[in-house]
Amino acid sequence: xxxxxxxxxxxxxxxxxxxxxxxxxxxxxxxxxxxxxxxxxxxxxxxxxxxxxxxxxxxxxxxxxxxxxxxxxxxxxxxxxxxxxxxxxxxxxxxxxxxxxxxxxxxxxxxxxxxxxxxxxxxxxxxxxxxxxxxxxxxxxxxxxxxxxxxxxxxxxxxxxxxxxxxxxxxxxxxxxxxxxxxxxxxxxxxxxxxxxxxxxxxxxxxxxxxxxxxxxxxxxxxxxxxxxxxxxxxxxxxxxxxxxxxxxxxxxxxxxxxxxxxxxxxxxxxxxxxxxxxxxxxxxxxxxxxxxxxxxxxxxxxxxxxxxxxxxxxxxxxxxxxxxxxxxxxxxxxxxxxxxxxxxxxxxxxxxxxxxxxxxxxxxxxxxxxxxxxxxxxxxxxxxxxxxxxxxxxxxxxxxxxxxxxxxxxxxxxxxxxxxxxxxxxxxxxxxxxxxxxxxxxxxxxxxxxxxxxxxxxxxxxxxxxxxxxxxxxxxxxxxxxxxxxxxxxxxxxxxxxxxxxxxxxxxxxxxxxxxxxxxxxxxxxxxxxxxxxxxxxxxxxxxxxxxxxxxxxxxxxxxxxxxxxxxxxxxxxxxxxxxxxxxxxxxxxxxxxxxxxxxxxxxxxxxxxxxxxxxxxxxxxxxxxxxxxxxxxxxxxxxxxxxxxxxxxxxxxxxxxxxxxxxxxxxxxxxxxxxxxxxxxxxxxxxxxxxxxxxxxxxxxxxxxxxxxxxxxxxxxxxxxxxxxxxxxxxxxxxxxxxxxxxxxxxxxxxxxxxxxxxxxxxxxxxxxxxxxxxxxxxxxxxxxxxxxxxxxxxxxxxxxxxxxxxxxxxxxxxxxxxxxxxxxxxxxxxxxxxxxxxxxxxxxxxxxxxxxxxxxxxxxxxxxxxxxxxx
Amino acid sequence: xxxxxxxxxxxxxxxxxxxxxxxxxxxxxxxxxxxxxxxxxxxxxxxxxxxxxxxxxxxxxxxxxxxxxxxxxxxxxxxxxxxxxxxxxxxxxxxxxxxxxxxxxxxxxxx
Numbered sequence: 010x011x012x013x014x015x016x017x018x019x020x021x022x023x024x025x026x027x028x029x030x031x032x033x034x035x036x037x038x039x040x041x042x043x044x045x046x047x048x049x050x051x052x053x054x055x056x057x058x059x060x061x062x063x064x065x066x067x068x069x070x071x072x073x074x075x076x077x078x079x080x081x082x083x084x085x086x087x088x089x090x091x092x093x094x095x096x097x098x099x100x101x102x103x104x105x106x107x108x109x110x111x112x113x114x115x116x117x118x119x120x121x122x123x124x125x126x127x128x129x130x131x132x133x134x135x136x137x138x139x140x141x142x143x144x145x146x147x148x149x150x151x152x153x154x155x156x157x158x159x160x161x162x163x164x165x166x167x168x169x170x171x172x173x174x175x176x177x178x179x180x181x182x183x184x185x186x187x188x189x190x191x192x193x194x195x196x197x198x199x200x201x202x203x204x205x206x207x208x209x210x211x212x213x214x215x216x217x218x219x220x221x222x223x224x225x226x227x228x229x230x231x232x233x234x235x236x237x238x239x240x241x242x243x244x245x246x247x248x249x250x251x252x253x254x255x256x257x258x259x260x261x262x263x264x265x266x267x268x269x270x271x272x273x274x275x276x277x278x279x280x281x282x283x284x285x286x287x288x289x290x291x292x293x294x295x296x297x298x299x300x301x302x303x304x305x306x307x308x309x310x311x312x313x314x315x316x317x318x319x320x321x322x323x324x325x326x327x328x329x330x331x332x333x334x335x336x337x338x339x340x341x342x343x344x345x346x347x348x349x350x351x352x353x354x355x356x357x358x359x360x361x362x363x364x365x366x367x368x369x370x371x372x373x374x375x376x377x378x379x380x381x382x383x384x385x386x387x388x389x390x391x392x393x394x395x396x397x398x399x400x401x402x403x404x405x406x407x408x409x410x411x412x413x414x415x416x417x418x419x420x421x422x423x424x425x426x427x428x429x430x431x432x433x434x435x436x437x438x439x440x441x442x443x444x445x446x447x448x449x450x451x452x453x454x455x456x457x458x459x460x461x462x463x464x465x466x467x468x469x470x471x472x473x474x475x476x477x478x479x480x481x482x483x484x485x486x487x488x489x490x491x492x493x494x495x496x497x498x499x500x501x502x503x504x505x506x507x508x509x510x511x512x513x514x515x516x517x518x519x520x521x522x523x524x525x526x527x528x529x530x531x532x533x534x535x536x537x538x539x540x541x542x543x544x545x546x547x548x549x550x551x552x553x554x555x556x557x558x559x560x561x562x563x564x565x566x567x568x569x570x571x572x573x574x575x576x577x578x579x580x581x582x583x584x585x586x587x588x589x590x591x592x593x594x595x596x597x598x599x600x601x602x603x604x605x606x607x608x609x610x611x612x613x614x615x616x617x618x619x620x621x622x623x624x625x626x627x628x629x630x631x632x633x634x635x636x637x638x639x640x641x642x643x644x645x646x647x648x649x650x651x652x653x654x655x656x657x658x659x660x661x662x663x664x665x666x667x668x669x670x671x672x673x674x675x676x677x678x679x680x681x682x683x684x685x686x687x688x689x690x691x692x693x694x695x696x697x698x699x700x701x702x703x704x705x706x707x708x709x710x711x712x713x714x715x716x717x718x719x720x721x722x723x724x725x726x727x728x729x730x731x732x733x734x735x736x737x738x739x740x741x742x743x744x745x746x747x748x749x750x751x752x753x754x755x756x757x758x759x760x761x762x763x764x765x766x767x768x769x770x771x772x773x774x775x776x777x778x779x780x781x782x783x784x785x786x787x788x789x790x791x792x793x794x795x796x797x798x799x800x801x802x803x804x805x806x807x808x809x810x811x812x813x814x815x816x817x818x819x820x821x822x823x824x825x826x827x828x829x830x831x832x833x834x835x836x837x838x839x840x841x842x843x844x845x846x847x848x849x850x851x852x853x854x855x856x857x858x859x860x861x862x863x864x865x866x867x868x869x870x871x872x873x874x875x876x877x878x879x880x881x882x883x
Numbered sequence: 884x885x886x887x888x889x890x891x892x893x894x895x896x897x898x899x900x901x902x903x904x905x906x907x908x909x910x911x912x913x914x915x916x917x918x919x920x921x922x923x924x925x926x927x928x929x930x931x932x933x934x935x936x937x938x939x940x941x942x943x944x945x946x947x948x949x950x951x952x953x954x955x956x957x958x959x960x961x962x963x964x965x966x967x968x969x970x971x972x973x974x975x976x977x978x979x980x981x982x983x984x985x986x987x988x989x990x991x992x993x994x
Contacts, residue, residue, distance in 0.1 A: 013943065013966055014942055014943035014966060015943075016943070017942075017943030017946065017964065017966070018941055018942070018943055021940065021941060022941075035949075035959065038957075038959070039909075039910060039933065039958070039959045040933065042909065042910075042911065042952075042956065042958045042959075043910055043911045043929065043932075043933070045956075046911040047911065047929065068928070068929045068930075069929045069930055070928065070929070070930035071930065074930075075930050075933055075934065078933075078934035079933055079934050079937045081934070082934050082937035082938040082940075082941055083937060083941060084941055
């Protein structure tokens with residue numbers, strides 16, 4: 010239609026839509042008018058009024074038909090029909106509440122689970138990072154040192170800004186108890202690199218970020234609200250951190266987020282840690298590079314490679330074999346999480362598929378009972394296209410209801426997911442149901458309604474045209490039944506895939522759980538203490554503290570105390586390059602690295618780490634006496650294979666002056682990084698003998714057979730008796746620490762377990778439904794068989810065989826699919842192969858058995874069919 | 884007498900538009916007038932009339948308003964729109980060309 014025509018048409022269509030009653034009345038009036046005039050015309054022509062009227066009516070050749078044609082001409086039919094279908098669907102759904110509830114619930118489970126997982130995937134993987142132009146921010150795959158970063162800044166052209174940051178614990182002595190907070194120590198360019206604009210105030214400038222520069226601090230939004238109540242006059246005030254005064258120059262926006270450990274404040278790196286610039290070999294800075302416009306990742310990578318070479322040539326000791334790899338920040342954050350989330354997404358997709366299959370099956374069952382109604386409507390002239398459209402509308406309506414209910418479930422589900430505390434999933438803390446999730450749910454609902462409503466709709470329409478079926482029971486039940494059988498087989502297969510996946514995860518988890526961590530986790534309390542620099546700058550002060558603390562704790566009746574600088578499973582670790590006395594010298598920078606831990610007190614005894622040979626540290630090992638070290642079994646295996654390590658001497662590479670330690674004992678290995686991580690060679694030295702003044706923190710470990718609560722209270726009291734300004738952090742039992750290391754696995758397992766359970770329940774309901782239906786259909790046949798002499802148990806066998814066949818086909822399909830698919834989850838598994846035979850045998854058997862049980866219940870009904878009733882009932 | 888159902892829909896549209904071009908009328912009057920002016924040759928059946936009129940209205944060729952007719956009974960009167968007038972001219976021209984061509988062919992001498 011041409012444009013001007015629309016000017017006339019649109020008001021008409023609006024009127025037809027929104028003033029439908031008025032328009033209908035007008036149509037009636039118009040046709041009535043015509044009839045009256047026609048009647049008059051016949052009367053003047055000589056007919057009697059009744060004859061005239063009859064002729065007039067006949068001339069119209071069907072009033073209703075003409076009215077319908079006029080309505081067609083008004084071309085709002087599509088929409089009107091849709092509204093009509095919608096109302097009709099609502100009515101019919103209300104009339105069968107059981108079906109509606111079942112269908113909506115099934116879909117709500119499937120769609121809800123998907124929406125929940127999608128929310129997580131969206132929050133973690135899909136959302137862009139909360140920085141402007143975040144895809145132009147790169148980072149290095151490992152940390153670097155400040156002198157190196159300074160050189161990179163000076164000698165490269167690809168970057169608009171290079172930021173570096175590290176975090177450090179500081180004590181905030183505002184009001185009351187000193188609180189340990191985490192400060193981010195960054196350079197001035199850090200703000201430019203990430204594109205961070207303070208909400209209040211300003212960042213510090215390049216001039217201010219210098220050695221001896223002013224003590225300035227920016228607060229994060231959370232810190233500002235927690236401790237200063239969001240006071241807008243905060244800029245310019247001073248706060249005290251670890252004994253020093255800092256002036257607040259700004260507050261960060263609420264959305265500020267950093268990968269890694271969250272920080273409470275930001276301070277200048279060079280001001281707070283002036284020593285940072287001296288150690289080229291200490292790689293402690295996270296780096297962020299913002300690409301200049303027009304520069305590509307490839308160009309920047311090439312420039313970084315030449316920087317590598319330059320640094321290696323000029324500073325070989327610290328930079329030999331240290332290769333810097335530039336990658337987009339996003340990849341470094343989500344890198345190893347992506348495969349895991351994809352597996353979970355696939356799993357939840359299977360659940361949705363099963364739910365949809367159940368949905369289609371329910372509809373098929375229902376459409377079979379509506380055959381009569383459809384046949385009549387078809388005979389009254391409804392074109393099959395119209396019927397199909399109506400059934401699709403009903404299906405889509407159901408799926409939208411399911412989607413809406415699913416969203417509610419998803420919101421609840423996301424809360425529960427958070428409560429599982431999945432560690433290691435970045436940015437999951439602010440998962441929400443946002444527009445993307447809504448859009449996703451909407452799309453899934455629509456698709457489900459259309460795709461899985463298609464089969465029953467077509468089936469119903471085709472069947473309906475066969476009006477001659479006047480009996481409700483036909484042997485077998487026709488094509489609808491066959492489709493349902495196929496659907497059940499599919500459901501079984503899908504459920505089996507999920508169950509096998511969950512089973513593998515369960516086995517993996519139990520194996521991981523049983524791994525001996527190398528230490529005793531029961532009855533061990535642990536806490537972290539960090540000595541503030543202001544009062545504990547020198548060794549004597551630190552050592553006095555250690556002595557006092559251990560004495561005090563050891564005097565708690567029944568307790569033993571020890572300390573270590575990096576607690577197992579804490580994620581903390583330090584390595585050193587080292588040399589063994591008497592071995593051929595190696596080029597500087599290429600000496601082997603080893604894990605190092607500094608301990609004090611009865612650490613090994615407290616943690617139950619076995620002493621294999623030699624002796625433990627004792628009172629004879631103190632400041633001033635011969636320096637000693639203890640190594641672990643892996644160390645001996647790697648560096649002293651087949652030899653005795655006792656008496657050998659080691660020192661940290663390039664120690665100046667030389668500081669040799671004699672190995673006096675060998676202890677068992679500890680799984681420092683997690684139950685599924687390999688053990689690494691480690692060297693233990695003593696706090697009292699170490700030259701590392703900056704190691705002012707420690708994890709105190711306490712073993713006692715008293716309850717943890719009272720032990721903790723006692724420990725706190727004694728600690729604060731020594732120094733009442735020391736904050737305690739990370740207080741927990743070793744059991745909790747151990748459990749936390751399994752958090753990620755537990756999370757995956759819980760999710761997969763939930764999905765598998767839902768799938769299992771749906772599959773059982775599916776097969777139950779199909780078998781029930783089959784039996785209803787075959788009531789006649791069963792009656793005949795019984796009348797002909799079949800025993801109850803023959804009938805039972807008959808039904809069970811039918812059910813078993815379905816279950817067996819489904820099971821075989823499921824096992825075959827699992828064999829193909831589980832390889833994609835192999836990296837989630839620990840000590841269990843993706844084709845673990847135990848799982849692949851046990852679970853299909855279990856599913857088959859329960860499936861048979863699900864058939865047994867309706868089969869019992871079949872057994873008690875009264876032949877006379879069956880034969881009479883037609 | 885040609886039966887109205889032999890008329891192609893487009894031709895019916897043309898006729899209705901022309902009748903309404905002469906004078907705004909209600910549906911019944913249109914069918915009477917058509918019969919009159921065609922000398923009883925062209926009759927549109929009551930059943931086809933109103934769907935056709937409604938379609939023309941939807942296309943924007945004619946517009947409708949309710950007016951009182953004789954004996955104060957109100958009726959729906961249709962009249963041509965400006966667009967409809969232009970469309971009528973175009974279709975009338977097409978029809979002339981078409982019918983001239985058909986006449987020409989039909990009048991050809993058989994050998």
